[in-house]
Amino acid sequence: MDLFTAITLAVFLPFIMAAILPTAEKILKNRVGWYAAAVAFICLLLVAQALPAVVNGETVMGSLPWIPSLGVELSFYGDGLSVMFGLIVSGVGILIMSYSNEYMSKREDLSRYYRYLLMFMGSMLGMVFSSNAIQLFVFWELTSITSFMLIGYWRNRPMSVYGATKSLLVTAGGGIFMLAGFLLLGIITGTFDIATILQNTSMIALIKGHELFLPALVLIIIGAAAKSAQGPFYIWLPNAMEAPTPVSAFLHSATMVKAGIYLVARIHPIFSGTEAWFVLVSGLGIITMLAAGFLAFRQTDIKGILAYSTISQLAYMMAMYGYTSYQYPGIGVAAATFHLFNHATFKACLFLVAGIVAHETATRDITKMGGLRKDMPITFIIGTIAALSMAGVPPLNGFLSKEMFYESSLEMGHILGGPLEYLIPAAAVLGGAFTFAYSIRFIDGIFLGRRRSEHLPKHMHEPTPVMLAPPALLAILVILIGIFPSATVHYIIEPAASGILLEDVHLHVSLWHGFTAALLMTIITFIAGAALYAKYGAIAAWQDRVNARHPAWSFNSLYDRFVDGASGTSTAFAKVMQPGPLRPYLVAMLMIFLLLSAVPAVMVAGTLIPAELNFDVPAYEAVLLGLIVLASLGTAVLKKYLHAIIAVSAVGYLVSLVFIYLQAPDLAITQILVETLATIIFLLVIIKVPQTFRERITRSVLARDLLISSAVSVTVLILLLNASQGIVSPFESLSYYFIENSVPLAGGYNMVNVILVDFRGYDTLGEIVVLCLAGLGVYNLLKSRSDSK
Amino acid sequence: MNDTLLSVSIALVFGIATFMILRRDLIRVAIGVTLLSHATNMLIVSTGAFLGDRAPIITGEEAVSTGGIFIDDLAAGILAPVIPEGTEMAYVDPLVQALTLTAIVISLATTAFLLILCYRLYQEQGTTDVSEIRRLKG
Numbered sequence: 001m002d003l004f005t006a007i008t009l010a011v012f013l014p015f016i017m018a019a020i021l022p023t024a025e026k027i028l029k030n031r032v033g034w035y036a037a038a039v040a041f042i043c044l045l046l047v048a049q050a051l052p053a054v055v056n057g058e059t060v061m062g063s064l065p066w067i068p069s070l071g072v073e074l075s076f077y078g079d080g081l082s083v084m085f086g087l088i089v090s091g092v093g094i095l096i097m098s099y100s101n102e103y104m105s106k107r108e109d110l111s112r113y114y115r116y117l118l119m120f121m122g123s124m125l126g127m128v129f130s131s132n133a134i135q136l137f138v139f140w141e142l143t144s145i146t147s148f149m150l151i152g153y154w155r156n157r158p159m160s161v162y163g164a165t166k167s168l169l170v171t172a173g174g175g176i177f178m179l180a181g182f183l184l185l186g187i188i189t190g191t192f193d194i195a196t197i198l199q200n201t202s203m204i205a206l207i208k209g210h211e212l213f214l215p216a217l218v219l220i221i222i223g224a225a226a227k228s229a230q231g232p233f234y235i236w237l238p239n240a241m242e243a244p245t246p247v248s249a250f251l252h253s254a255t256m257v258k259a260g261i262y263l264v265a266r267i268h269p270i271f272s273g274t275e276a277w278f279v280l281v282s283g284l285g286i287i288t289m290l291a292a293g294f295l296a297f298r299q300t301d302i303k304g305i306l307a308y309s310t311i312s313q314l315a316y317m318m319a320m321y322g323y324t325s326y327q328y329p330g331i332g333v334a335a336a337t338f339h340l341f342n343h344a345t346f347k348a349c350l351f352l353v354a355g356i357v358a359h360e361t362a363t364r365d366i367t368k369m370g371g372l373r374k375d376m377p378i379t380f381i382i383g384t385i386a387a388l389s390m391a392g393v394p395p396l397n398g399f400l401s402k403e404m405f406y407e408s409s410l411e412m413g414h415i416l417g418g419p420l421e422y423l424i425p426a427a428a429v430l431g432g433a434f435t436f437a438y439s440i441r442f443i444d445g446i447f448l449g450r451r452r453s454e455h456l457p458k459h460m461h462e463p464t465p466v467m468l469a470p471p472a473l474l475a476i477l478v479i480l481i482g483i484f485p486s487a488t489v490h491y492i493i494e495p496a497a498s499g500i501l502l503e504d505v506h507l508h509v510s511l512w513h514g515f516t517a518a519l520l521m522t523i524i525t526f527i528a529g530a531a532l533y534a535k536y537g538a539i540a541a542w543q544d545r546v547n548a549r550h551p552a553w554s555f556n557s558l559y560d561r562f563v564d565g566a567s568g569t570s571t572a573f574a575k576v577m578q579p580g581p582l583r584p585y586l587v588a589m590l591m592i593f594l595l596l597s598a599v600p601a602v603m604v605a606g607t608l609i610p611a612e613l614n615f616d617v618p619a620y621e622a623v624l625l626g627l628i629v630l631a632s633l634g635t636a637v638l639k640k641y642l643h644a645i646i647a648v649s650a651v652g653y654l655v656s657l658v659f660i661y662l663q664a665p666d667l668a669i670t671q672i673l674v675e676t677l678a679t680i681i682f683l684l685v686i687i688k689v690p691q692t693f694r695e696r697i698t699r700s701v702l703a704r705d706l707l708i709s710s711a712v713s714v715t716v717l718i719l720l721l722n723a724s725q726g727i728v729s730p731f732e733s734l735s736y737y738f739i740e741n742s743v744p745l746a747g748g749y750n751m752v753n754v755i756l757v758d759f760r761g762y763d764t765l766g767e768i769v770v771l772c773l774a775g776l777g778v779y780n781l782l783k784s785r786s787d788s789k
Numbered sequence: 790m791n792d793t794l795l796s797v798s799i800a801l802v803f804g805i806a807t808f809m810i811l812r813r814d815l816i817r818v819a820i821g822v823t824l825l826s827h828a829t830n831m832l833i834v835s836t837g838a839f840l841g842d843r844a845p846i847i848t849g850e851e852a853v854s855t856g857g858i859f860i861d862d863l864a865a866g867i868l869a870p871v872i873p874e875g876t877e878m879a880y881v882d883p884l885v886q887a888l889t890l891t892a893i894v895i896s897l898a899t900t901a902f903l904l905i906l907c908y909r910l911y912q913e914q915g916t917t918d919v920s921e922i923r924r925l926k927g
Contacts, residue, residue, distance in 0.1 A: 582818075582919050586810060613793040625798040632805040635820050648820050651802070655827045658795075662834050664886045667893065671830075674897045678823065685904045686816065689911045695813045695918070705811045713804030720796035720832065735884040742883075751883035756890060767891045774898035778905045785912065 014122030080495025174226020181219030228260025245355030282322025293434030436529025
């Protein structure tokens with residue numbers, strides 16, 4: 001199998017398998033999670049096939065036609081970055097789906113759960129391997145939609161629904177900005193293929209010099225920030241914790257939230273090296289890192305702590321991807337990529353541990369926990385390893401990438417000079433100290449000390465190996481990468497960083513690299529973090545007080561006001577537009593008809609009434625028309641239904657005479673038949689519906705209705721009189737075709753019949769369908785008498 | 790050039806139909822809808838018969854594209870779009886007639902549906918007054 005086929009298969013396999021999952025569930029019953037895990041495993045194997053190629057610096061490319069008429073192709077591009085993401089997505093996917101077998105109760109709707117998980121995995125793989133920007137957008141939004149489904153998995157919990165809606169509005173809304181940014185890129189370069197742009201240095205130069213550079217960059221960064229919960233968009237991620245915990249581990253720590261980071265990495269060569277790039281990406285990253293790290297103090301929900309820590313960790317990566325001047329890429333990119341990989345391991349592990357803890361204690365409130373190390377020693381060890389890695393303690397992998405974060409911060413500060421030379425490293429250390437503090441709290445609050453609550457179950461025990469093995473594997477990975485980083489760096493991080501920078505990157509990472517400035521910063525971090533942890537309760541209490549005093553001081557309240565306001569405004573608008581009674585609608589429709597037809601007609605013809613009028617008609621025509629008008633008036637004037645109906649059927653029969661006069665014999669016959677039927681139906685109905693009331697037409701109502709009717713009448717008159725002035729026929733009539741071909745093609749001499757049954761036969765079929773539906777409707781209406789009568 | 794009297798009549802029927810549609814009584818609304826479809830059908834067919842200012846072409850030759858097929862001289866008569874054996878003439882527009890034929894049949898279907906709705910409403914609510922029914926709904 002060639003690599004392109006392997007990657008295409010890896011993208012589509014999850015979707016196909018999700019479609020047949022209900023069938024698999026019938027056979028496997030509640031062990032269907034293993035089926036999903038197997039699919040993830042196959043995807044991992046498929047993606048891993050591309051690994052040797054990308055380690056050698058090659059890329060996988062290819063495309064399938066999708067909408068050829070629009071030049072849209074399904075094109076895939078695999079480089080080191082894509083393959084690294086593919087491995088994380090499918091690898092974590094295996095662990096999550098195995099873990100879910102035990103985590104999800106057998107009574108849950110497992111089919112729906114795994115279907116969405118598989119679809120999410122396929123969308124995520126599709127996104128990272130997309131070469132075409134539009135295709136990337138489609139998969140991007142698919143991940144938002146599947147995330148919405150999974151957060152709202154417990155449909156009857158209001159908070160789930162709230163969190164799901166919030167995440168969809170923020171992430172999918174951000175996606176629209178990203179699409180606009182892609183469209184600008186397309187306008188600048190004339191192509192939507194990202195791989196083409198990346199491999200074409202003149203195109204990149206063109207973009208950097210273009211006046212649309214900044215708008216395109218800002219729009220794409222908004223999309224990335226919304227997806228990765230950066231800046232003001234962070235608000236959706238804490239509410240997304242309403243999802244089942246394996247979903248949080250998969251989507252909201254290891255994969256989906258990194259889509260924004262992926263996007264930043266992917267467009268790095270196109271936009272980086274400019275001042276705007278540094279200010280937007282690094283600025284956003286550093287501010288988010290500090291704010292989210294600080295806000296984590298107040299959280300009492302263990303998943304809430306992890307959510308804020310995820311936001312802050314993603315901000316590290318943002319900041320590092322922003323740390324690049326064009327002349328000197330520095331180690332920022334490699335460091336960010338390494339941290340991204342490490343974060344996926346330790347954060348997914350922490351979420352899985354949180355899931356175990358919540359599962360056993362039946363609560364997620366950290367203030368009620370404590371002392372769990374005695375009941376669950378293995379979980380305690382796993383959770384401690386992962387949390388210490390997050391805190392940046394050696395010899396774990398989080399330590400290595402955090403050292404690189406400090407190193408790159410120092411380097412960037414040095415390049416920029418001025419006060420920033422000290423401010424950037426200081427911000428980095430402060431962010432690290434926050435991380436250290438909440439990591440320690442996670443360990444201390446849950447596992448150490450003694451039980452703080454009597455409400456905890458008496459007997460808590462280790463979970464089964466099914467739930468224990470996935471986090472244990474991740475914890476082993478955390479240690480292995482920490483002690484022997486070179487294999488991971490060589491096979492995964494270097495190809496990925498090369499894919500981003502478009503040049504060979506060589507990275508030397510080792511546990512001990514001498515007494516450097518970065519090591520000094522780490523030591524300061526630990527001391528500051530420990531000090532912060534000592535004051536933990538006081539800081540959290542202060543945050544609570546500020547929040548209680550100024551509830552409006554948050555992006556959440558802004559979001560709530562916006563959403564409630566939008567819903568209120570649309571309700572008010574609907575009340576105006578749809579008041580209920582029939583008459584306002586009719587008046588509105590008629591007014592629009594008048595505006596849309598009379599105004600253009602007069603504008604084109606240039607006159608209201610044409611100069612030449614023709615009253616020279618035979619006497620019998622004048623009599624016929626006079627009778628029609630008279631009979632029509634009769635329908636309006638006659639009081640009794642019966643009389644009015646006789647008048648309306650008189651109009652109908654007279655119209656058939658007009659058709660004869662207008663040389664339309666087929667219409668005349670049809671009209672006579674239809675009129676007869678219509679009269680019979682009218683009469684049948686009024687036998688059952690006696691005159692029940694007589695509308696009292698007041699003067700004002702009469703004046704209003706007469707005004708509207710006259711306006712309609714005059715409009716039609718103007719239209720008809722001007723119809724001969726050449727306003728309706730700017731192109732040749734289709735009729736010539738039918739006249740010429742009626743005999744040669746259809747062999748019929750009556751052109752109307754030929755058009756109906758031959759040239760436009762499908763229209764007639766449609767007409768018959770309408771008749772059938774109306775007949776069915778009538779039949780059912782007559783049958784559906786309510787029981788009350 | 791044009792048949793002004795026919796145009797005026799059609800316009801008047803349009804006006805009366807509009808007046809009827811604005812009534813509160815649903816049976817009268819149904820009558821208005823019927824009138825409206827009559828007026829519309831006449832309008833479409835008449836534009837087919839009187840379109841353009843092109844010369845009437847009655848040649849002894851084939852009825853092929855002569856550039857103008859519509860007769861607007863009433864004295865000379867209007868020709869139905871039926872091809873008699875052995876003659877070649879210019880015709881009124883067959884296409885609008887085909888369209889109108891479909892429209893006539895469909896308007897019957899809608900009228901029937903509307904009337905049965907009126908009937909069922911009367912059965913359930915005892916009235917065909919739109920405002921009254923709305924009040925009942927609350």
